[in-house]
Amino acid sequence: MEKVLRRQEYTERSVVMAKREIKQVANHLLQQVFLTVEDHIAVMTLHNPPVNAVSGIMQEEILLLCDYIDHDDSIWVCVLHSDIKTFCVGVDINRFYKSIQERDVTNRQELYYDGAQALYDLRVPLICAVHGHCLGGGLCYPAGADITIAVRGTQFGAPEAKLGVVGGCGHLARILPPQIQRDMSYCGTFITAEELYEKYGGVTQVVDQLEQLMPTAMEKARELCRRGPLVLRYLKACMNKQEALDMHRRNELEITYTRYMARHKDFEEGVKAFLEKREPHYTGE
Secondary structure, three states: OOOHHHOOOOOOOOOOOOOEEEEEEEEEEEEOEEEEEEEEEEEEEEEEOOOOOOOOHHHHHHHHHHHHHHHHOOOOOEEEEOOOOEOOEOOHHHHHHHHOOOOOHHHHHHHHHHHHHHHHOOOEEEEEEEEOEEEHHHHHHHHOOEEEEEEOOOOOHHHHHOOOOHHHHOHHHOOOOOOHHHHHHHOOOOHHHHHHHHHHHOEEEEEEOOHHHHHHHHHHHHHHHHHOHHHHHHHHHHHHHHHHHHHHHHHHHHHHHHHHHHHHHHHHHHHHHHOOOOOOOOOOO
């Protein structure tokens, strides 16, 4: 059974929870990606100055933290952001070139893809809060997210072809129409957050100032938490599967995941609260 379908034994309820700072995971002291958890929201912070170039350490820590989130039932939503001047400029080119010289490029590339895939596969909704530049492998993160909020003027780009590298095509397909995606991949051109939002719906929301970014992302996370953990996880699993399947399977999946949800008390509570015109009280049961 998929990780989202496990029977959960929740000890927590929808109450204010103390803030936790996760500094170490599986005996690994975190260096470039950090995690805090408060009120069912995990905040994952990219921190590899000066520009958040994707290193092997960053990818390994993303994998560790995604696994941590997937095994922590108190986490219902995850927000990914950067606390330095830009979101992420993609793979550390110096390190990537070294891997070419060492004939280890395939293993390195697989590790980079593993990190992006782990974020996409999170059993909880992923909100990306993006500013500055979001390029190359870094673009895979918001392109694979459930919701992306970006600051006006943020630059999105896939410059891999300029380096003779094939990458990012699959994730770009989630946020751009096919021919725009191909043109961007071939030419390595950039697109602004507002153009991505207004023309293609490739981001969920654009804010005017950097100071608005995280408050907006956190408010969206709190809004999702009001739905309760189970329906978020079932919806996430259902929609991720739908993206990989032909249309004729999509309705079948929605029915299947509705049946899974119907096994839980939260399913009845959600419908009952709607009929009674009140806020639901979800317990994760």
